[in-house]
Amino acid sequence: MEKVIFEYHSQSTSYVPAADPQAAKKHIPVEYLGVEEVILPQVSEQDVIRHFTALSKLNFGVDNGFYPLGSCTMKYNPKINETVADFDGLAGIHPYAPEECVQGALQLVYELEGFLKEVSGFAGMTLQPAAGAHGEITGVLLIKAYHQQNHPEQKRTVILVPDTAHGTNPATAALAGYQVRQVKSDDQGDIDLDDLQRNLGPDIAALMLTNPNTLGLFEKNILEVSRQVHKSGALLYGDGANFNALLGLIKPAELGFDVMHFNLHKTFSTPHGGGGPGAGAVGTIKELTPFLPVPQVIKKGKKYFWKHQQANSIGKVRSFYGNFLIAVRAYAYFFALGAEGIARVGRQAVLNANYLKHKLENYYPVPYGRTCMHEFVMTPHHDWAVSTLDIAKRIIDYGFHPPTIYFPLIVHEAMMIEPTETETKETMDTFVNALGQIAAEAVQNPELLKKAPLTSPVGRIDEARAGRQLILKYEKGRDAR
Amino acid sequence: MVPKDLKYSKSHEWVKAVGNNTMMIGITDYAQEELGDIVFVELPKVEQQLKQQESFGVAESVKAVSDLFSPVSGMVVAVNEALGKQPELVNKEPYTNGWMIKISLAAPAELSGLLSAEDYEKLINEGSK
Amino acid sequence: MDYIGNTEADNKDILRELGIASTEDLLKDLPQDRIIRQRLGLPPAASEFEVKTQLRKIASQNSSVADFACFLGAGAYDHYIPSTVPVITKRGEFYTAYTPYQPEISQGTLQSIFEYQTMICNLTGMDVANASLYDGATALYEAIHLACEHTQRNIILVAKAIHPEYRQVVHTYLKNSRIIIKEIPFLAGLTDLAALKSQLTDQVAAVVVQQPNFFGCLEPVQQLGAMSHEQGALFITSVYPVSLGVLQKPAEYGADIVTGEGQSLGLPVSFGGPYLGIFACRQEFMRKMPGRIVGESIDNRGQRAYVLTLQAREQHIRRERATSNICSNEALCALSACVYLSSMGAAGLRDVATASLSGAHYLANAIGRIPGWKINFKTAFFNEFVATAPGNIEALNRRLLRKNIIGGLPLEKYYPELKKSLLFCVTEKRTKTEIDTLVSILKENR
Structure with a gap:
């Protein structure tokens, strides 16, 4: 894992001309001035860029792949x-x-x-x-x-x-x-x-x-x-x-x-x-x-x-x-x-969602099964030994972002899927194949899903520990490990 | 797990007589299971007066939050300070070290209106169907 | 052009698969007589080239700080932005991601927010900071809301020397609520302590000031904090984070909640947005904070890892009892601030603050010596100050524009008593030549 920026130590690069260090005292009464030095990272430009580039690689955006996050409309962001x-x-x-x-x-x-x-x-x-x-x-x-x-x-x-x-x-x-x-x-x-x-x-x-x-x-x-x-x-x-x-x-x-x-x-x-x-x-x-x-x-x-x-x-x-x-x-x-393109958006979003729903219904129950609009909600089979969370985490291993999970609240174990109009049939077919395989794994090897994700930079995180220890900022020598 | 010797409320709290008109209150094993990993329990101040069904605090888990209701009326005489550092006690030992408050009972008659272990078990079995 | 990926053939395949003739067959739940049948009143579709040309045309009708020497501040500051900031925030992995609800593939966003929270805590001296709010004005409202919830009191004393738009926003939110806002006037540029004292009762939830205040003046925060606490009220400040490169940390003068506009930390002036609402407070109020918060934990492989935490406060869990209704925040702007502060370091930030205040004092000194001009408030200030002109200020500002200078902000609109007064701001970007040119034109105003 990438270290915290405060754990780097190199010579800061300067971006503005150096100012006279006495100037503040000259103009502003001393009672308004800070006493202690502000603790900020001291890092060279090269380290700044490497650090944040490394962090970016731990992220997944629409530019990285399919992001069927229901109700969030993760369509392509034009450059x-x-x-x-x-x-x-x-x-x-x-x-x-x-x-x-x-x-x-x-x-x-x-x-x-x-x-x-x-x-x-x-x-x-x-x-x-x-x-x-x-x-x-x-x-x-x-x-x-x-x-x-x-x-x-x-x-x-x-x-x-x-x-x-x-x-x-x-x-x-x-x-x-x-x-x-x-x-x-x-x-x-x-x-x-x-x-x-x-x-x-x-x-x-x-x-x-x-x-x-x-x-x-x-x-x-x-x-x-x-x-x-x-x-x-x-x-x-x-x-x-x-x-x-x-x-x-x-x-x-x-x-x-x-x-x-x-x-x-x-x-x-x-x-x-x-x-x-x-x-x-x-x-x-x-x-x-x-x-x-x-x-x-x-x-x-x-x-x-x-x-x-x-x-x-x-x-x-x-x-x-x-x-x-x-x-x-x-x-x-x-x-x-323009007028032409805008007229296509809703229709294509609806068409894509219905296609995905139609294909995924072969593997997952869709509790409200009528024709959907731009998204739909499905669940695991009730006799599977895995939860929606397990399926979502396994989806990560197949290279996709998981859907919205456990929402809406009226559907038990909900997975809410929204492909948007910008995704292709080809991408959706790949996703359907992956979800078909995950459905098979859920029956044959539920333990695999419970351990997922296996390919991501970090595995499942102990959220209870985060909520109890409450480390909300970096302090030298304090570490959740 | 529903211990036989306790009384229960419909909102999933248990009550145990600990002598001298004092009642110990916590949440049931079923309730902690439903909430998931509890990360924080907000408890009242000692000497606070509570009416039956009044909220005396909140239990927060990673993904949910639940009000805690007092099954009986009375004055809070003790709160479980250990939950401040170890809220997970509610998950691990809901009926013992995970207790929440002790109340000095104001209306002993209220006890007879609470659920027996048998009735409470029936309630949660219906609820989970 | 559009961004639909499917070909006609793909769509035909989909329709065949669904066993329908047309997409219209999927729309039977819609009231048919309401479906749009005519062409929308929008421009015709355009190529990317044409889009760029159109936006260039629009941009060319605006005067930018790239071409004009800008002496406007008032909550939007023209500071230098290191090249590192856009290079990082333009990475698709960051800007095309959603809220980090799936932490296993969102460590980049989560760790950067954790680092941002740390920097905000270090700058302000507060114990905890959140992942951002919309802007300085809404952050101030949220602080007031928290103070009322925490103290269970319902009077708020707001200094009139706080940014007028921030006060307007607070009024909008609290109109017809149980909370009463009382404005405390200023005297010689600073919050009037006697007026404050007369209003400060044990029913006051919080005293709210800005440091430096809207006029750039440094409020007697130490005294204000002590007075607030004497009555059991919280002390809330709205700060200009760049100033914290040299000024006292809010924790040192007893602030309980610190809010601020983070635009100065690596964000362009952008005609007012997107900006960055800063929110930090003492530990005691942590569970009443609005917005997202990132915490550190470990994963199932024993590695250090980050997640959203304290979520039980938020709308998706607590619904109508949430501490705030905020969902989307300004995460990417927080990332800008994080990269900015990492690049500048403490020394760089001090240089920015020092150069800004030095330039402002140089300008104020020069204006003070122009016959007929007057510096309104003879009190300590940071990088903004109010000056009153002898003549017509609109004509003056028009003349400055012809010399590629955007002059000070006329204040009469916000404070009717400040006729012919202008709020001037100087940042480290203003050169001596630009300041001297400004002064030479001010001299022509009589």
Whole structure:
């Protein structure tokens, strides 16, 4: 294993001119100055590069191979996106530069919002949220503002989430000060209409719904769900985590969603960065646009401006304007695909997922077996002596990233698989072969799976030890071993 | 494993009389198994008053988190300090060294409402089907 | 162009395998009358060459710090970025990976975050740091949230000399909640201690300041910390990490939670994002922290290895009772900061901080001597300061732009009382010539 950067010792390379060491004392009273030296690595450039290159080799990204991580939409990240995001005229602009210095940036924000409105059917859009969950809190605050503005006398204190929801949904609703109530799924995997009806009432602010849901199924009663929700005076929030299935196929606003976030790092091909940065654009119907965060870009003639004042705005959810360079990548993606390419995305994602499901059903049970959208959930056979975790770890040995596991919570031992539109039939066939072999191993040699992975740089890690010892930073002489 | 001499709650805690109106409380073997490797147990302060069914703490495992509910009302008279350094005791010895709190019983009648070992066994067998 | 890998023939094979005539047969669960039938109102598909040309055109309409001498700071700083940073962060193994939920094939991300956490702890003196939050503003909100949860109190005292946008974000999150925010005014550029004292009761969950504050001034943090603790309130600071190359560590002045904007650690100004939310705190609050945390352990072969830990705090496990709703963070930006700090080392960071503050003092001194100009606050500052012009500042900034200089930030929009005032920032990238040119043009403003 690669050592920790603090365990290297070499001569640091200098990147800026040396400064007069007495200057700080000259200008700043001594009580504000640090006493002890800051402990940082002291490493030559060569060692820095070797260290982090070595670390990169312990990682697996979309560039390394198939990454069928359900609900995460690990599609290919086009390289042109990276190239253009490095342009000085984009990466090098200061957020407070005068408007006349950033006309290109404002144009890009304005046009990307337009593209997103076009594919979603929404009237308003903001790029300010930095991630999906950040988009969720923005959306829920919009809903709160809407209710307060329109009928302050009502006490809508509860948000409904289905039992298949991502954890961010209930966490977001609670963060916004709402109580959370769960709605059941029916035996088809759709939201249970009777249970929904029972729960809807004058205390409900919104239903947060992911469509397709986390089983990869299109909520086929969506129009009825929307009708019921709106009839009760609540709003319908869309979690856009699974929007890739619908891109170019159907506009969420046409399904009755009032507000929805879009993960640019899922649907619009921007990379996940090992956990971020992403971006969580939020779209709304016309009635909610007065509450959108400020500032908004407006266009007058051929010029673009920031509009900072908006009486009913919820305010700001992040400093400056959001993850601009992520927006740049999404813009490049829209521009490359254009109307023709965007129209193909959802359909191809659905086709690929159904193909993979059809092939894998030969080896693994698929509890909700109807036609899926962009992903599906399967499980091990109940009489196998191995768990989903064992299968996931064995998948690593075959050179693939494992699927999302143990989610959604309503399926015992779930494996959630999403191939995305960019994967080829050939890659999927290789994956199917591997999973077929793993199924055979699960029956013949379960011990092999329990030991997996065998080929990865590290084997299974003692997570309980990590949770009990809690070594959360490097300290000389302290080691988990 | 469900020891015969203890009383149980539906939320998978056990209760044991340890003399002088004092009850020892922990979670069952079934509960620790369901939670997996326990990495942290949050316990109340001594002298805290608890009502029956009130949460007295939280057990965290690597992948899950569970509230701990007091099967009886009363005042906390001791907590198992050893769990601070060794939360795994709950996994290894749930009925002995993995105990969590001792309570001085406020309403002895509550005891009769708890499950017997037999009833608790029935409950978990139904639950795991 | 698109990035679909299947050929027409592949798709036909798939359809045959599925026993259907067309992909449309897979869409029967969708309301048919809502399916998009007409062409989307988007530009036509473009080749990579055309995409690049379009983005170049857009980029050319912007003034970048590569071509202009930038004297703007205010939370976004034009520091030098060593070549090592992009070389590492542009490795596909890092930037095309997801959150490291499968630690066996994510040790690169996990170990780099562990190293980042260590560096943030070392810089701030705090016991624990998380793997990153969105930015400095949301990190500050999260700290306030933690303080209220921990103390079970509901009043927050926020210095008015904190970045206005950070305060706006905090207000957005806390509007209509049980938490009451009270703003503490400033006096001569610093948080008004008397005003603070009058509000500081045993109902206050935390006192929140920025160091250096929005005006670049150094707050009397030692006193502020002591005053907070006297009332049992937590002391929260928002810091500019580069300044910690020379300034006192927050732990030394009694900070309980340290947040900050990490952009200055190897990230370009990027029109405001992606940036890096820094969050670190004392051990006591560890289990209430927001966001991901990496811990060290061993694998089944006895090797040192890293995993996400303390996950029971997070939304995917605790759902509505999670400490925060954050899921995606700014991991790649944390990697930038990690490579930046590894490259610079303590000496390099000290040089950056020293050169920045020296340049700023040189500029402030020069402006102070221009007739009609005034330096607003006569107090210790780091690399930013406020100066008030005798004449029209918009016209001044336009004139500077013609000389390829982006001037200071007009403050009236944020603080109506600061008319004709500009916030100037100097980093190590500003040369003496650039500063002298700026001064010579300021002299023309009357």
